[in-house]
Amino acid sequence: DAGVIQSPRHEVTEMGQEVTLRCKPISGHDYLFWYRQTMMRGLELLIYFNNNVPIDDSGMPEDRFSAKMPNASFSTLKIQPSEPRDSAVYFCASGGAGTINYGYTFGSGTRLTVV
Amino acid sequence: GENVEQHPSTLSVQEGDSAVIKCTYSDSASNYFPWYKQELGKGPQLIIDIRSNVGEKKDQRIAVTLNKTAKHFSLHITETQPEDSAVYFCAANEGGGADGLTFGKGTHLIIQP
Numbered sequence A: 001d002a003g004v005i006q007s008p009r010h011e012v013t014e015m016g017q018e019v020t021l022r023c024k025p026i027s028g029h030d031y032l033f034w035y036r037q038t039m040m041r042g043l044e045l046l047i048y049f050n051n052n053v054p055i056d057d058s059g060m061p062e063d064r065f066s067a068k069m070p071n072a073s074f075s076t077l078k079i080q081p082s083e084p085r086d087s088a089v090y091f092c093a094s095g096g097a098g099t100i101n102y103g104y105t106f107g108s109g110t111r112l113t114v115v
Numbered sequence B: 001g002e003n004v005e006q007h008p009s010t011l012s013v014q015e016g017d018s019a020v021i022k023c024t025y026s027d028s029a030s031n032y033f034p035w036y037k038q039e040l041g042k043g044p045q046l047i048i049d050i051r052s053n054v055g056e057k058k059d060q061r062i063a064v065t066l067n068k069t070a071k072h073f074s075l076h077i078t079e080t081q082p083e084d085s086a087v088y089f090c091a092a093n094e095g096g097g098a099d100g101l102t103f104g105k106g107t108h109l110i111i112q113p
Helices: none
Strands: A005-007 A010-013 A019-024 A031-038 A042-050 A053-056 A065-071 A074-079 A088-095 A110-114 B004-007 B010-014 B019-025 B032-038 B045-051 B056-059 B062-067 B072-077 B086-093 B101-103 B107-112
Touching (some): A005 A088, A010 A019, A019 A088, A042 B101, A074 A088, B004 B086, B010 B019, B019 B086, B019 B107, B032 B062, B045 B062, B072 B086
Parallel strands (some): B010 B107
Antiparallel strands (some): A005 A019, A019 A074, A031 A042, A031 A088, A042 A053, A065 A074, A088 A110, B032 B086, B056 B062, B062 B072, B086 B101, B086 B107
16 A cells, blocks of 8 residues: 655745645545644644544634545645645645544645746 | 643653543543554554543553543553654543533653663
8 A cells, every 4th residue: 555645846936826736545545634734833733533523623723724524645735825834744644444543644744846 | 622731742751651641521421531652654543541430440551540530541651662652642431411622732742762
């Protein structure tokens, strides 16, 4: 298995532009999580899906952030418009049924820089 | 919601010595406690986990202990090696059946040769 695949690995964009981050979870995993990592705040859960349905989006910082999971093999995290404070590493993770039984597998992350 | 505190933020040990990282959590309903290792430029990788029905779990040089009464858990690494240098995160699940994990702020473990 190729693991959790995220793209792009690095993204540099100007303030005000739309940014789309992509994630392909491990086949057969029915949970998908989006996390953000910064030095100040550590790893923060933004949103997670179960069977493609958003379950908890309470961590999404504001309306500029949106996430979708149109099918079991693909998810996107969109920021529109982007701001410098959105600069961070964004991780996608997936887990099998009963995540506490299997733990998460993280992707390699997307390093976002908003200038 | 759950709150996880992790100490120390940086830990430097001599190669071959042991390292201990400690975490506390706030939600008494939490029942799953994984540990992740993150190397530079990579995503966190699950290295060991423990569930609330056991007090200790060991996997080769790595062990985790859990004290549910005190709401704290620890990672122990024995005979440390240079490849153990990384950032380590503890986490706890949200109680009440939710599936999200709350992470500690991380410990940067440095193995001195």
